[in-house]
Amino acid sequence: MSLLERLKSHFLSHLIICYVFLFSGLIVNLLQFCTLPLWLVSKQLARKVNCRLAYCVSSQMVAVLEWWSGTECSLYTDPKSYPLYGNENAIVVLNHNFEIDFLCGWTFCERFGVLGSSKVLAKKELAYVPIIGWMWYFLEIVFCKRKWEEDRKTVAQSLQNLQDYPEKFWFLLYCEGTRFTPQKHEISMQVAESKGLPKLKYHLLPRTKGFWITVQNLRGTVAAVYDSTLNFRNNEMPTLLGILKGKKYHADLYVRRIPLELIPEDEAECAAWLHKLYQEKDSFQEHYIQTGCFPSPIVSPPCRPWALINWLFWSCLLLYPLGLLLVQLISSGSMLTIVASVTLCTAGSLAVRWMIGQTEINKGSSYGNKETPRNKN
Numbered sequence: 001m002s003l004l005e006r007l008k009s010h011f012l013s014h015l016i017i018c019y020v021f022l023f024s025g026l027i028v029n030l031l032q033f034c035t036l037p038l039w040l041v042s043k044q045l046a047r048k049v050n051c052r053l054a055y056c057v058s059s060q061m062v063a064v065l066e067w068w069s070g071t072e073c074s075l076y077t078d079p080k081s082y083p084l085y086g087n088e089n090a091i092v093v094l095n096h097n098f099e100i101d102f103l104c105g106w107t108f109c110e111r112f113g114v115l116g117s118s119k120v121l122a123k124k125e126l127a128y129v130p131i132i133g134w135m136w137y138f139l140e141i142v143f144c145k146r147k148w149e150e151d152r153k154t155v156a157q158s159l160q161n162l163q164d165y166p167e168k169f170w171f172l173l174y175c176e177g178t179r180f181t182p183q184k185h186e187i188s189m190q191v192a193e194s195k196g197l198p199k200l201k202y203h204l205l206p207r208t209k210g211f212w213i214t215v216q217n218l219r220g221t222v223a224a225v226y227d228s229t230l231n232f233r234n235n236e237m238p239t240l241l242g243i244l245k246g247k248k249y250h251a252d253l254y255v256r257r258i259p260l261e262l263i264p265e266d267e268a269e270c271a272a273w274l275h276k277l278y279q280e281k282d283s284f285q286e287h288y289i290q291t292g293c294f295p296s297p298i299v300s301p302p303c304r305p306w307a308l309i310n311w312l313f314w315s316c317l318l319l320y321p322l323g324l325l326l327v328q329l330i331s332s333g334s335m336l337t338i339v340a341s342v343t344l345c346t347a348g349s350l351a352v353r354w355m356i357g358q359t360e361i362n363k364g365s366s367y368g369n370k371e372t373p374r375n376k377n
């Protein structure tokens with residue numbers, strides 16, 4: 001094992017990365033809170049400031065993926081669509097099979113310069129996750145309770161608010177609504193059967209209402225849907241803990257650009273269109289499993305240095321006072337101060353471990369574990 005590999009797998013390195021993430025995140029949350037009066041004076045300026053602040057947090061996780069773990073991300077796409085990426089608003093439809101699929105999404109956002117401003121239709125529970133969830137509040141992320149009766153009004157309203165957003169953004173939609181597990185797959189295929197739809201092998205049956213409401217409310221705001229299919233080489237199932245421990249993965253993402261005009265306006269037709277899209281996605285995954293690649297040329301969006309620079313900035317800013325504190329602590333010799341500091345560190349580590357747990361599939365929700373009744377509306 002080389003020195004670098006030892007460093008990457010050492011517990012102290014993980015503690016330092018988490019310490020920087022935790023404290024810089026809380027500082028960013030505080031700064032975001034301080035922008036509240038600015039919203040009254042200039043909403044657009046407040047939004048721009050919040051995008052920059054959010055970038056400071058999200059890009060740290062991207063830096064850990066790209067620079068610390070060395071994970072590679074390849075993009076398969078039509079070279080004619082490539083120049084448009086990052087230069088237009090888009091709805092991204094992504095499969096939800098992996099614990100770090102959102103992080104790979106963030107990496108592509110970073111490479112196309114839309115990381116700070118990008119949005120997602122996220123489950124409400126994530127709004128309460130410290131740092132990330134609190135940060136999303138100021139980014140106008142759209143939250144849903146996965147209860148259509150309640151979501152139909154709130155989600156539509158939140159989407160309408162994005163119509164005058166001053167930055168280019170990608171809006172991520174996991175139409176499957178939850179992460180893939182064999183049990184959820186089995187149940188959703190029973191639903192597919194009862195609706196007379198073909199079975200999917202690699203995806204859950206997509207929930208169509210969120211997609212329809214997003215397309216309807218963002219017409220005129222977004223130019224296209226980016227149909228994105230993600231998989232990892234060597235059948236790997238990457239985890240955030242693996243990334244933190246410096247494990248390298250290789251992600252392959254296949255993106256097809258579909259102009260928004262091609263998506264039907266009528267709800268039933270739009271639902272049928274989405275089901276067909278997922279049947280195509282399933283065939284792309286089959287192609288990947290059989291051949292190890294997606295059916296499109298590879299183009300390589302360059303890795304930018306900003307995520308690393310941001311990470312080094314926060315590390316220098318926060319590790320210096322930590323060093324001073326440690327020296328003072330040891331030289332003070334006070335048992336009470338030492339015990340209090342150790343308790344604080346343990347609480348911080350447990351908090352980060354809990355946050356990492358939010359990304360773990362085996363700690364996921366029970367949504368989709370049983371068939372939900374059909375909506376009347």
Ligand SMILES: CCCCC/C=C\C/C=C\CCCCCCCC(=O)SCCNC(=O)CCNC(=O)[C@H](O)C(C)(C)COP(=O)(O)OP(=O)(O)OC[C@H]1O[C@@H](n2cnc3c(N)ncnc32)[C@H](O)[C@@H]1OP(=O)(O)O
Nearest residue numbers: 102105118122123146147148172177188207209210372375
């Ligand atoms: C590559 C580039 C990437 C770019 C990345 C860009 C940005 C990144 C930014 C941030 C990244 C952060 C990542 C955070 C990730 C967090 C993601 C989540 O939280 S996912 C969970 C939340 N999102 C969703 O759920 C979206 C999809 N869901 C929907 O659209 C739903 O319709 C809904 C609007 C949420 C409403 O849900 P509800 O359950 O109330 O209603 P439904 O209409 O869905 O359900 C009834 C309907 O479904 C049928 N049914 C019943 N059981 C099942 C089943 N098991 N499977 C499938 N379908 C089922 C039932 O028969 C009804 O059918 P019908 O509609 O015909 O009546």
Ligand SMILES: CCCCCCCCCCCCCCCCCC(=O)OC[C@@H](O)COP(=O)(O)O
Nearest residue numbers: 021060061064102132178179355356359364365
């Ligand atoms: C710099 C790196 C430091 C690493 C340490 C800090 C780690 C902090 C991690 C916080 C991450 C919080 C973002 C959570 C995003 C989780 C995305 C996700 O996958 O959500 C699941 C939902 O879609 C569906 O939920 P389920 O119904 O499957 O249940």
